[in-house]
Amino acid sequence: KFYNLDALKDYKWYWRIEPGVRYTCAITYDPFVEMARREKVYGYTVALWEEPKTCPGLFRAVDDYRVDKGIPAGPMWNAMVDASWKPWPLRKLMAWLRAAHTDGNGDGWNLCHYWSNFEIADLDFFRGERYQELFGHLDRSGGFYDERWGDAPVHSLAVHLLLEPGKLHHFSDIGYDHKPFYQCPGNAPGGQLEEEELEKSIFGEGKYSPETEGTIGCRCECNHHRKKRNNRAICLGRLQEPATAAANRMGFMDRFWGRYPYAIGVA
Template structure:
């Protein structure tokens, strides 16, 4: 009976590629920040860095999202601090609440047990945040008109001048996912995430891109997870990656598995596994030239010319890229990139 049914042979890239069509035009892009009223001070600090280092030169709208209404004080201060258009949105309740299949008593017991075992182990709101960033921020109505976003969090720093339009660079070079920091995850927070992901791939092999970046995630071709992921507090990416059928189905599978609440699955490994497996590896880009800080790690350009010409204010000796807990070495190896001459000194 299904003999005449059309077979969907589209890859994830087929859903993203139209956003590259107008390379000469201004990208449909925005900054996006999930933030609470109480985080205003840290946010204003981040805004100052973004404004001074890039947004005054290449302005784009900024979307602020909150699970509660923003105060007038917050909106006034932020609007004054940002030189471009600002938009404020509230999350739909169904995006920041328990789905019906989650046993909340079980979830509470797990949080109580995990409270002293790992960071945010006892936090309910952190789990809602990870689930939201994984499966819902890109569905917010304020983001519907955009193809690209740059995620900015409170208390980050940009260390260097950015003298080019990053969104335009992504569009012209047909990049889909950009990051600055990669790192190993705490295994105790995601004990079943990898197996769940591999089971999904086995059921949906068509979603695995033939030129994927599996070797960044696994040292044994997928049998086990090496815990490497892109640190998602900084992301410059194409929203159509998350809107694609592959990612929607992947998230839905994870969501029904319950790991956001019964474990503490982070959006960073979720995004990273999806990007590395569903995309050709040449669509993923490491911004080695963007000096970035999110406590406690730095991405500080190691190239002296880049460092000097962009007035970088960071200590190159603190760069995290090749330190032991980072996944910079794994990324360079997986992409076949040449590592900087002095990279080994960071492993000592």
């Protein structure tokens, strides 16, 4: 419960910064000010699939809490769910057996979550009664000890259960590199800060990536040799758009063979 540490008690916002990461674009505004001004609660960059073996019981535990508290399954929650194609009796059997990543109706979690190596969020959300109740329920279930429930899937399921869609923000203009995944939006035409003479003398001209139509970054240094830069992640699409087309979902054979391709966030 980092949000209850004495060192943070006088703070409302936090920005999680991991060792070894690179911010590959200039950040030309104060993210905390903009989050507060726009009444956002949780900000992220990358969304991807969770490793399924680490938390087989987490989704059921969160959904049990949802049902117990009478929280309706709205668009935000449904963005986390893959409706089962199995016949109803088989779905109920799987639910009764508490099959991995399955809720009480036999539907499954799509394993999508926000990569919490980058988070900018309102500490009051985590200190609030609703999140504290949910966390207490998860803690009592024993999954943090019996399995490996990480902060990323817990935070992701919590914000999709307890927040409205407009309270989340994708920082698509921030270049973020935490190997092996990264997003780099590229430099917006006509939207760049002028290079100072001192910069040119130290780094030379052409340090930054070329300006490209349709991009939104400032002074970005994107590695164009790395694969999958700015490919639209399936998980990012699922979490941002609950009505994502079925064609963008994982195929049956991928699930059957346990292939969970990790994807990166999009600028």
